[in-house]
Amino acid sequence: AQTVTQSQPEMSVQEAETVTLSCTYDTSENNYYLFWYKQPPSRQMILVIRQEAYKQQNATENRFSVNFQKAAKSFSLKISDSQLGDTAMYFCAFCSLGAGGTSYGKLTFGQGTILTVHP
C-alpha cells in the first residue's frame, strides 16, 4: 500500500516571499502521478499541480512549481511571490497507474500542511 507523509503540520510566510512545502511517499510502483491540492478555509479543494512520474522535468503552473526527486521519493511544492489568497491547507496526493492493481486511479492523500500567508 502507498503512504504519503507531509511532515510540516503548519507553515507561515510573508506576502511576496517564497515557501516550500514538503512531501514524501512510499511505493514500490514505477508508474504513478503525484498531485498537490489546495483546500482554502470553508471552500472546496482544487488541484494546484500534477507530476507524472515518468517525466524528469519538474511541473510548473505560474507561481507554483514542484521539485520531484523520484529516487528519494520526494515531491515538494514551491510557492513563489506568496499571496494572501494562498492561505489554505495543502495536500500532497499519490495516484497509482499500475494496471490491474486495486489502487489504480485511487488518490491517497497526506495529512496536509496549513499554510498561512501574512501581510
Add this chain to the structure above:
Amino acid sequence: EAGVAQSPRYKIIEKRQSVAFWCNPISGHATLYWYQQILGQGPKLLIQFQNNGVVDDSQLPKDRFSAERLKGVDSTLKIQPAKLEDSAVYLCASSLGWAGTDTQYFGPGTRLTVL
C-alpha cells in the same frame, strides 16, 4: 460549467440516528468518489463509482455505510446507525474518466457532527 454540488452542507445528529448525503457530479463525468475527511487529516476514499457500478469500496464500513449511484449520475451516501467517530466532512468528487490522469473536482463537502 457548474461544479460538484452537495447537500446538506451541515448536519448534526445524535449517535445511532441515520443520515444521508447527496451529490450531483459535473455533467458528463463518469466517475464519482466519496471521501471522508476527519478533522486534521487528509481525505480517505470510501467508495468509487464508474457510471453506476462500484469500482472500489474497500474502505467503506459496510456494516453501517451504504452508497448508490442511480442512472450513473447523482449519488447518495447513507450512514445507519451513526457513531461518534463518523463526525467528519464528507466530500464528493467527480472526474471524466477513472484513470489517475483525469482531474478530480471536489464539491464543498457536508460537515457531519455526531453527538
